[in-house]
Amino acid sequence: MSVFPKFLVCIAIFGILAGGAATLAQSADPLPSWNDGPAKQAIVNFVRATTDPANTQFVPPEERIATFDNDGTLWCEQPMPAQFYFALDRLKVLAPQHPEWNTEEPFASLLKGDLKTALAGGDQALLALLVATHAGTTTAEFEQSVKEWVATAKHPKTGKLYTEMVYQPMLELVAYLRANGFKTFIVSGGGIEFMRAWAEKVYGLPPEQVIGSSMKTEFEMRDGQPVLVRLPELNFNDDKGGKPVGINQHIGRRPVMAFGNSDGDREMLEYTQGGSGARFMLLVLHDDAVREYAYGPAKGLPDVRLGAFTQALYDQAKKNGWTVVSMKEDWKHIFAFDK
Amino acid sequence: MSVFPKFLVCIAIFGILAGGAATLAQSADPLPSWNDGPAKQAIVNFVRATTDPANTQFVPPEERIATFDNDGTLWCEQPMPAQFYFALDRLKVLAPQHPEWNTEEPFASLLKGDLKTALAGGDQALLALLVATHAGTTTAEFEQSVKEWVATAKHPKTGKLYTEMVYQPMLELVAYLRANGFKTFIVSGGGIEFMRAWAEKVYGLPPEQVIGSSMKTEFEMRDGQPVLVRLPELNFNDDKGGKPVGINQHIGRRPVMAFGNSDGDREMLEYTQGGSGARFMLLVLHDDAVREYAYGPAKGLPDVRLGAFTQALYDQAKKNGWTVVSMKEDWKHIFAFDK
Numbered sequence: 001m002s003v004f005p006k007f008l009v010c011i012a013i014f015g016i017l018a019g020g021a022a023t024l025a026q027s028a029d030p031l032p033s034w035n036d037g038p039a040k041q042a043i044v045n046f047v048r049a050t051t052d053p054a055n056t057q058f059v060p061p062e063e064r065i066a067t068f069d070n071d072g073t074l075w076c077e078q079p080m081p082a083q084f085y086f087a088l089d090r091l092k093v094l095a096p097q098h099p100e101w102n103t104e105e106p107f108a109s110l111l112k113g114d115l116k117t118a119l120a121g122g123d124q125a126l127l128a129l130l131v132a133t134h135a136g137t138t139t140a141e142f143e144q145s146v147k148e149w150v151a152t153a154k155h156p157k158t159g160k161l162y163t164e165m166v167y168q169p170m171l172e173l174v175a176y177l178r179a180n181g182f183k184t185f186i187v188s189g190g191g192i193e194f195m196r197a198w199a200e201k202v203y204g205l206p207p208e209q210v211i212g213s214s215m216k217t218e219f220e221m222r223d224g225q226p227v228l229v230r231l232p233e234l235n236f237n238d239d240k241g242g243k244p245v246g247i248n249q250h251i252g253r254r255p256v257m258a259f260g261n262s263d264g265d266r267e268m269l270e271y272t273q274g275g276s277g278a279r280f281m282l283l284v285l286h287d288d289a290v291r292e293y294a295y296g297p298a299k300g301l302p303d304v305r306l307g308a309f310t311q312a313l314y315d316q317a318k319k320n321g322w323t324v325v326s327m328k329e330d331w332k333h334i335f336a337f338d339k
Numbered sequence: 340m341s342v343f344p345k346f347l348v349c350i351a352i353f354g355i356l357a358g359g360a361a362t363l364a365q366s367a368d369p370l371p372s373w374n375d376g377p378a379k380q381a382i383v384n385f386v387r388a389t390t391d392p393a394n395t396q397f398v399p400p401e402e403r404i405a406t407f408d409n410d411g412t413l414w415c416e417q418p419m420p421a422q423f424y425f426a427l428d429r430l431k432v433l434a435p436q437h438p439e440w441n442t443e444e445p446f447a448s449l450l451k452g453d454l455k456t457a458l459a460g461g462d463q464a465l466l467a468l469l470v471a472t473h474a475g476t477t478t479a480e481f482e483q484s485v486k487e488w489v490a491t492a493k494h495p496k497t498g499k500l501y502t503e504m505v506y507q508p509m510l511e512l513v514a515y516l517r518a519n520g521f522k523t524f525i526v527s528g529g530g531i532e533f534m535r536a537w538a539e540k541v542y543g544l545p546p547e548q549v550i551g552s553s554m555k556t557e558f559e560m561r562d563g564q565p566v567l568v569r570l571p572e573l574n575f576n577d578d579k580g581g582k583p584v585g586i587n588q589h590i591g592r593r594p595v596m597a598f599g600n601s602d603g604d605r606e607m608l609e610y611t612q613g614g615s616g617a618r619f620m621l622l623v624l625h626d627d628a629v630r631e632y633a634y635g636p637a638k639g640l641p642d643v644r645l646g647a648f649t650q651a652l653y654d655q656a657k658k659n660g661w662t663v664v665s666m667k668e669d670w671k672h673i674f675a676f677d678k
Contacts (some may be wrong), residue, residue: 062539192588192591200401207590207592208522208547217587217588218584219581219582219606226609226610228610241557245558245567248478249574252545252549253547267558274564274565274566
């Protein structure tokens with residue numbers, strides 16, 4: 001007997017051991033950053049029921065669509081969403097080419113660092129900032145500017161990179177659903193091309209699984225090169241009633257699961273629940289002022305400018321059987337760095 | 340020795356044989372309906388080069404995006420695209436609710452079967468037909484009406500179902516690319532929801548891989564049910580320069596391969612070629628009046644109302660190194676039923 005068969009036996013034994021380890025890993029807790037409780041249990045029960053062909057709630061793989069809001073659902077959106085800080089930094093970069101911004105609002109106040117005065121202009125001020133900082137370049141140039149920004153920009157409170165401000169329990173949830181044959185999509189009011197620049201690296205979501213608000217673009221031959229130019233005009237507002245519209249436009253199927261955290265997600269959850277068969281809707285309530293932020297105004301939590309979770313939404317969630325996650329109670333860890 | 344080990348040996352042998360058969364099938368011609376020639380060779384060479392990690396032309400799996408026009412590229416578009424006949428049939432169904440159509444053009448002529456007078460109104464007449472027949476319902480109702488129509492509607496020349504009017508060589512090509520890790524998308528001037536209703540069954544393409552022109556939709560609670568209503572307004576025209584815009588919006592990556600057949604596909608092919616690394620562009624020339632239709636006007640072929648392949652496009656293809664498929668020369672079979 002040469003050493004060869006022995007080697008093969010070793011491979012066979014290693015294979016059995018490795019297989020055993022894999023089985024063990026699969027049966028281990030897929031949501032380790034979630035505390036045991038009704039929210040975690042509801043998720044696990046739903047996934048088990050919808051992936052079991054013998055269960056009446058079984059959902060065929062091609063219909064397993066799960067949609068996630070981004071700001072406040074997958075990552076931190078306070079004190080302002082990351083895209084706002086990106087726009088602000090870009091405004092400073094572009095300012096030397098725009099002397100008129102020194103007197104025009106909201107630009108003058110933004111450049112002086114007076115956010116309060118600037119934001120007093122409401123949604124119009126935010127839209128003006130967006131248009132001024134998100135248009136004029138090609139799509140490739142814009143992507144590059146976002147990539148450079150997220151590589152270094154830090155959250156004002158934690159000093160962490162924005163891409164570290166993602167919720168560890170939600171990363172585990174996305175991975176758990178994907179491992180169970182769900183196709184996971186972001187459906188966000190945020191900019192589609194802003195998110196796509198880093199979503200693949202951070203969430204493992206390819207660009208075609210990221211849906212968001214967008215600027216109009218136009219095909220152009222520029223110096224003999226075919227490019228898409230970003231125009232200073234909003235193309236689509238992927239928020240509130242726009243979310244089901246965006247889902248239908250991009251995915252073409254009604255989701256089976258939907259995840260959000262604010263009034264902007266209400267219609268997405270309603271639309272998801274409106275389909276036939278098993279459905280799962282979840283809202284994240286930010287009630288942890290110590291580890292993250294506490295805001296509502298549901299349940300008497302402080303009111304905020306963006307990302308409001310109203311009492312009416314809370315009442316609707318309770319009435320409709322939507323799961324409400326308490327970040328304080330349901331999440332063992334919030335960020336990978338608070339472990 | 341009981342029968343048990345023998346049974347196991349049989350399984351092992353069967354496994355080896357089955358494995359052998361699979362290897363044989365994989366090495367068999369993946370494009371049997373294509374004649375050997377430069378077009379087929381160019382496709383196979385490109386796929387081999389871009390999927391071989393040792394080749395300088397290698398393309399990572401996540402970047403293997405291939406986009407296909409639909410009408411005239413994947414299925415027959417003459418004498419008029421199927422969606423036109425769908426609209427015409429729907430006009431007749433809806434006519435009793437619209438007595439005004441008996442005098443209004445293009446409806447009056449269309450209802451009388453006088454297509455020539457109706458189409459003299461040009462694109463405006465077609466748009467009016469589209470809006471009148473594609474709006475007013477929910478997205479679910481519209482999908483149902485398309486499904487019912489394609490189940491029975493027949494092509495006016497061949498008498499075959501429209502879903503049988505798909506090009507067998509292109510079905511093989513889509514399957515071949517998919518087997519090699521390419522993600523295949525339809526990018527068509529046709530209606531996105533018209534195509535999605537049957538594309539999964541006919542092409543194996545899930546709705547999120549179908550991009551097309553669309554009507555505006557609006558989220559609404561109707562009788563307590565959350566629905567999307569189709570509005571009588573064009574949302575997006577996915578043709579010419581709109582194709583790269585639609586690709587960027589839905590896929591968020593520049594394709595590596597693009598397939599078309601008319602001037603409406605020019606910008607998609609230019610945009611595809613404009614990326615760095617290996618690229619493949621192909622146009623189907625309809626030069627087979629016997630087995631399908633012959634139209635150009637490139638190469639002196641007859642001119643047509645829709646789907647024109649101009650001489651300028653033909654010259655650009657030759658100059659830019661795009662592959663031009665002659666249906667007459669390059670395709671052994673055109674439809675599954677002409678085998």
